[in-house]
Amino acid sequence: MSKEYETVIGLEVHVELATKTKIFCGCSTAFGAEPNAHTCPVCTGMPGSLPVLNKQVVEYAMAVGLATNCDITRHCKFDRKNYFYPDNPQNYQISQLYLPICRNGYVEIETGKLSENQKNALKGKTGSDIAESGEIKKKRVGIHEIHMEEDAGKLVHDDWGEVSLVDYNRSGVPLIEIVSEPDMRSAEEVIAYLEKLRMIIQYLGASDCKLQEGSMRADVNLSVREVGSTEFGTRTEMKNLNSFTSITHAIEGERNRQIDILESGGKVIQETRRWDDTKFESYAMRSKEDAQDYRYFPDPDLLPVDIADEWIEKVKAAQPEFREAKIERYKQEYQIPDYDIELITASKRMADIFEEASGICGQPKKVSNWLMVETMRLLKEKSMDPDQIRFSPANLAKLIELVDSKVINNSTAKEVFEVMFDNDTDPAKYVEEHGMKQENDEGAVKAICEKVIAENPQSVADYKGGKDKAIGFLVGQVMKAAKGKADPGTANKILKELLAQ
């Protein structure tokens, strides 16, 4: 490579909003129903049907806009985007072009400190995609606009029969599209930006933002230019990116493809390309020449949305405490390590559990330990997101109290927690029902200790001979004989007393 190139990236991110009903009708947005079960004349585009705006969609869009420092358009409108395709029952999509609800925002991203997603996505990569290690860089990524629109249905092609089937359950599910400025320069920045957006939106409860399930989808607009140039190169748009890994691969692949074209004296064509993550390559879907004319115009069936200051204030007042503020507060309020705070606040669900459980049992350090160790381990094992955690903060607090009051010991607690993690079982009840209470009768423990001492003369001799570690073996034997129900601390104490005699 004779010249040095810079990658210029802008993103279009679609986020499915977590409303219970669709954007323009009362149908459910729930996943997994029989095809066309959640449909009505409106979302199947029947003649004579009319759309009615779901106010919650406006509220979520506004909340995301306010959290990303956008200006809210006080008088915004819906436009029709006209194109023919069977997944789009009216053959136009109701979207926003001329007056989108949010404009001119930004989010601050941090790079240099790699998150789990970044680490996974960048595994085995070197060079420009990884910033100088150790150094944390802050950067603003501009948000050009956020607009509201409806999702399309799904086509199911029967490879054997000569038919295609349409499922309109997703038709009319509300989306926001967040359009960034071309401010990103690397895959690392792109992922930091996406993680930031996801964090904000999840904190707002506006969406679960799952890339794999399509509730968050990102299209990458990318061009390259010589370092130092102020002109933008010709960009392409990359679609079908459904994981951070495929986004990283696609950025690397497209950057290299464009540089190769320029290096061999060619010209990049403005086009939409589809990334195939199994083949590690993209192919052209359509070029600018055959780009459709969508004939956008204001939808006459919907009134303009006039957003009063009071409404904005109401949404502002309802905004949750975001991660940065939470981190600062945790540092003040809880005596737990900064590392724990970072990890716990990375998920709103986790932070909520932490705060509520700590509030109940008054032991933030212990709550944090359960979250950092056992919860993280089980999430990883079961490849779950923190959002999918089922156990309640109350039950976690109860479990901690059971250990504190010596009803169960730590190893029993771990056993109970695994059950609780799956089913949100009440730990006290479970312990009771399964006879897992620890033996707190010192007399009973003493009897066991005496038996163990009698049966293990060698260890007794070792201990008495100065090998302190031998006590560990004896405690283990006591626990075994007590079927795990003894308190190891008590056993230790009694053993030492007996051996000292």
Place this chain on the structure above:
Amino acid sequence: MSERLNELTAGALGKKIQAKEVSVKEALDATFAAIDEKEESVHAYITLNRDAAYKTADEVQKKIDAGELTSPLAGVPVAIKDNMCTEGLKTTCASKILYNFIPTFTSTAVENLQNAGAIILGKTNMDEFAMGSTTETSAFGVTRNPRDITRVPGGSSGGSAAAVAADECAYALGSDTGGSIRQPAGYCGVVGLKPTYGTVSRYGLIAYGSSLDQIGPLTKDVTDTALILEAISSYDKKDSTSVNRTDTDFTSALVNDVKCLKIGIPRDYFGDGLDPEVAAAVKKAADELKAAGAVVEEFDLSLVKYAIPAYYTIADAEASSNLERFDGIKYGYRAEDFTDLHDLYKKSRSEGFGPEVQRRIMLGSFVLSSGYYDAYYLKALKVKALIKKAFDEAFAKYDLILGPVAPTTAPELGKSLSDPIKMYLGDIYTISVNLAGLPGICLPCGRDSKGLPIGLQLIGDCFKESTLIRTAYTYEQLRGSF
């Protein structure tokens, strides 16, 4: 019984039914007898609802007898324009593309009538997708004017107007995007009212120009107009453009009094192209109102000549998008031989839509195309706003505006479609009312030398239907029977 039940007004028939002088079935028998007698020459209906109508009649009669239905419209038979969805009853928009379409729900306006106990006789003929002024663009044959069967009934609600004029129903519903209720009412010599935009729900009305469409009544007299308008008006959460009005007690406006009412006559409505016989009849009506105590004055409305290009730009733009859903995929007509998805679209739509609809889809698509949107569509919206402003200024001075409904009386069949520009110009007095969202009423004010009805149009400010009804009612008394 010497009196023919089908000839009665809805109000008069309803009273007899409530008084048990007449049964719902007798009313229906008389109406279907008239239909059977006249349909061959008039052809007002696309689809008749005979069996279901008799079934409903039984149910309604029982409720009337039980005292559960006391509406003056209970048991009164109505004809519905075929662009309003009726559950289980074919709704075609007079288009081949919907030749077999049976809706799964009923439009709100029709539902309101059904709740009042109305009996649906059938679906009336119209210009295809309400695009036309003669009912000749229907895919299912023309409707003839009952006053002279060599002439058109007007359009696009020509079937509804003809059914009322021929006493093939007690009253009918039509829809008006640029004059489609008022102009056929004028040609057929019946009363037609287009309400203020937002007064009658558009839910279930198959859209032509969504920002202009309104459903309204076609009736035998002004009393029925008030009665029906009161029944169909409702605030409907399913229509975002629906207006929550509390002033829908229109029958209380049936007052014979126009004293001190200020009526403006736009000089612009009496220029070139207006048939002198029409002009004379309309002026005579104005004189009669003046004699009854109204203050009548001429004024310049201005911008009249810009209404037609603005209207056809906006209505066609909206129509080009509204009609996209008719694609041969989900319902309606699908072409038989196609090679791929786009060929299926092209063939189904080319074969399914008639020439006037295709012309308007092309016009509408063009004005929305990238590069033309600003020059055509946005400019038309600006003209629309200016026209509204001109009316606002007029209504600062006048309670209502009086003029003709159309430049001529009903033209002969087969003479209009060959020159679409001339046909479009015929809408000159009606379309600005839609552009400004105003209410307008048309009622007969005489006949020309050929014996054809002449329509008088009264235009009110937004939400002033009561002023229109009071004036029309007063004029009707002055005029005497038509």
